[in-house]
Amino acid sequence: MREYKVVVLGAGGVGKSALSVQFSQGIFLDSYDPTIEDSYCKQVDVDGRPCMLEILDTAGVEQFTAMRELYIKNGQGFLLVYSVTDRSSLLELSKLYEQVCRIKGTTTVPIVLAGNKCDLAHARTVPFQEAKHLAHKWGTNSFYETSARTGVHVNDIFVDVVRQIQRRDSASSSSNASTHSASRVPTPTEKHRHTHSAASTIGGYETDRRWSSKRSSGKHSEAGLSTTYSKHKQKKKKAGGLCVIL
Numbered sequence: 542m543r544e545y546k547v548v549v550l551g552a553g554g555v556g557k558s559a560l561s562v563q564f565s566q567g568i569f570l571d572s573y574d575p576t577i578e579d580s581y582c583k584q585v586d587v588d589g590r591p592c593m594l595e596i597l598d599t600a601g602v603e604q605f606t607a608m609r610e611l612y613i614k615n616g617q618g619f620l621l622v623y624s625v626t627d628r629s630s631l632l633e634l635s636k637l638y639e640q641v642c643r644i645k646g647t648t649t650v651p652i653v654l655a656g657n658k659c660d661l662a663h664a665r666t667v668p669f670q671e672a673k674h675l676a677h678k679w680g681t682n683s684f685y686e687t688s689a690r691t692g693v694h695v696n697d698i699f700v701d702v703v704r705q706i707q708r709r710d711s712a713s714s715s716s717n718a719s720t721h722s723a724s725r726v727p728t729p730t731e732k733h734r735h736t737h738s739a740a741s742t743i744g745g746y747e748t749d750r751r752w753s754s755k756r757s758s759g760k761h762s763e764a765g766l767s768t769t770y771s772k773h774k775q776k777k778k779k780a781g782g783l784c785v786i787l
């Protein structure tokens with residue numbers, strides 16, 4: 542099955558982890574630990590084709606610039622996330638966008654702009670049109686306002702980026718064929734993160750999560766891991782058939 546490497550980028554606290562977890566596991570993360578960096582795998586059908594998404598939820602971008610370069614090099618599609626309640630988080634994305642284009646050597650990179658926390662209408666500081674304008678400046682219509690809390694447009698942003706990768710691949714199918722192997726090549730950054738994988742069906746999607754115990758850094762890491770893990774242990778009991786691989 543074709544694998545798609547999607548990197549989630551954006552300022553701390555905008556909801557990168559919450560979006561990744563909502564999409565891959567169907568739950569809302571209430572807790573906030575800026576040091577957590579995870580990858581998640583989820584199998585989805587996009588236009589009738591089964592696709593395996595490997596989602597890299599990045600963290601600590603300020604501290605680990607070299608790592609971010611590696612993520613971008615290895616990533617095929619990018620979710621650039623800001624919060625509609627935090628104008629500076631939108632402004633920061635311009636730098637990230639430029640970095641992605643520079644590292645990829647092109648401006649036609651599969652990118653989706655996501656304005657998260659749209660459920661917090663009373664706290665909004667970024668108008669829809671302002672971000673839409675930025676997306677147009679980047680040459681894309683792929684802009685959504687999302688809510689990891691309510692689930693609004695969460696699936697759409699991931700499916701959109703997969704479709705963009707597919708379009709780009711079919712445009713340059715022969716030259717790119719060898720670079721998109723279905724097997725997963727570990728990156729040097731993997732030793733700094735843990736991965737989630739388990740088979741289940743949530744909301745009509747086949748999902749895949751894997752847990753191992755490496756963490757980027759930070760004293761809260763272990764607490765964050767056990768919180769996340771115990772949630773899935775509970776889910777496993779409820780779901781009955783959920784297979785958890787440690």
Ligand SMILES: Nc1nc2c(ncn2[C@@H]2O[C@H](COP(=O)(O)OP(=O)(O)O)[C@@H](O)[C@H]2O)c(=O)[nH]1
Binds near residue numbers: 554555556
């Ligand atoms: N109301 C609301 N809160 C959110 C949403 N997404 C994330 N949050 C909260 O915002 C905080 C930061 O989210 P997190 O995913 O950890 O941000 P990250 O640093 O970008 O990974 C957490 O307390 C989340 O519960 C959302 O869509 N709506």
Ligand SMILES: [Mg+2]
Binds near residue numbers: 557558574575577598
């Ligand atoms: Mg996070």
